[in-house]
Amino acid sequence: MNTYKPIVHRKPVPVEDPAIVTNRLADARLHRCRCINCRLGNAEQRLYFIRDVDVAIVKIGVTHIGVIAGKRRTVDDRRRQLELLGCRQLLVMKHVRGSRAMEIGLHEQLDEFRIKGEWFRLTTYVANYIENFDGRIV
Numbered sequence: 001m002n003t004y005k006p007i008v009h010r011k012p013v014p015v016e017d018p019a020i021v022t023n024r025l026a027d028a029r030l031h032r033c034r035c036i037n038c039r040l041g042n043a044e045q046r047l048y049f050i051r052d053v054d055v056a057i058v059k060i061g062v063t064h065i066g067v068i069a070g071k072r073r074t075v076d077d078r079r080r081q082l083e084l085l086g087c088r089q090l091l092v093m094k095h096v097r098g099s100r101a102m103e104i105g106l107h108e109q110l111d112e113f114r115i116k117g118e119w120f121r122l123t124t125y126v127a128n129y130i131e132n133f134d135g136r137i138v
Contacts, residue, residue: 043068047098048075049130050082053089056122057115062103096135
């Protein structure tokens, strides 16, 4: 039995300049979703803020609303889906027209309040930020 394995030489992974990465993120904020539902005008992306009723935490995420696969979808459908996943009672605080890039920007801006993933501590600062949020990231 032959146990010979050829040596594979891998090319070094180039390290990108942080300025290029930052510019690419800024450019991504200007682009819309390219999924078929959004391109056909059947759906749009919504940035949502959903809080837990019992614990002071909030989820900041993006979902599609509109007619998707022949079925009408809303932000409330996403809330119900999250309730089933976590067995907790949730409440939609707010939702605005948004994008994945906008979601990433918010996550970066509120990173000090992050618990895990898309969940953040709902402090007075975060609650005021959400209340005054108009779809622009400063």
